[in-house]
Amino acid sequence: MTEQQFDKNTYRTPEYIFNAMNRRFLFDVDACASKDNALCNIYFTADGDITKKETQDKVPLESRVWINSPYSNPMPFVQVAIDLMRERDCTVDGAALPHNAKCGRYITPEMDFLTYPLENERIFINPPFSNPLSFIKRAVELYENHNCLVVMLLPVDISTEWFSLITQKATEIRFIVGGRIKFLSPETGKWTDVCRGNHLAIFNPRHRNMGQIIRNIHIDDFGALEWRANSRKKR
Structure with a gap:
């Protein structure tokens, strides 16, 4: 008797795995699915091909995307995830000058920043x-009342009033370990x-009711550090 064969590339993600991730990220789009195994109302099939730029452009800007890539060839789908993250970068630099701004706006x-009208932005x-206290209060206001995602780079000073406010309001705190950030x-x-x-x-705002996350990020995870590269050249 011949054993029945199944295409592993079409296996549906176990719901207990998806549900655990979905509680954290609230996915809108299943980027690698079929009509029979899609886990989100919006999904892209093999015919749509999420690895193509024209298909990626159809993904709504604010979407949370789930990808269960084919076992046989996952790497293009890993690149899709990276590309989608890059395209959904911050839209506004909240405190900048023309020569040091990190965003087009x-x-x-x-x-x-404390009074400038902002709505539905990634800041x-x-x-x-x-x-920084007044800026943190403004970030909280934008987050709570104007549907803005706000990411703030700050020093570590746990004895201050402003850090206490962060512990009460931030949805996530990431401590940068492994070295100090250098500024030009x-x-x-x-x-x-x-x-x-x-x-x-x-x-x-998407993580408002999920509990605060505290984690570490190594300074090397930020990629090529210009100041470190320059110091190595001098050696």
Whole structure:
């Protein structure tokens, strides 16, 4: 008797796995599915081919995408996940000048992040470290009342009022370990430490009711560090 064969590439993700992830990320799109095994109302089949740019462009901008790639050839789907993440970067730099802005759209001191109207944005902000409290309060307001995702780069100072507010309101705190972030001084043109450690405070409306996540991220995970590359060249 011949054993019945199944195509592993069409296996449906076990629901207990998907449900556990979905509680955390609230997926909108199943990017690698069929009509019979799709786990989201919006899904892309093999005919749609999520590995193609024209198909990726059809994914709604704010979507949370689940991909269970084919066992036989997963790498193109890994690249899809990377590309989709890159395309959904922050839309606004909340405290910047033309020469140091990290996004195409940015808010200068004259525009005033504390009062500038923002709605449904993904905001990165590296506020003044000397007194970030007002910026954190504004981030909380945007997160709670204006559906804005706000990611803040801040020093680590657990004794302060502003850090206490972060522990109460942020949906995620990521401590940066393995080294100190260096900043380029506009006066000397050299890379320098400005504090003993940093963290990312994340305010994500999609994770509002999921409980706060605290984790570490190694400084090497940020990729090529320009200041480190420059110091190695000098050696």
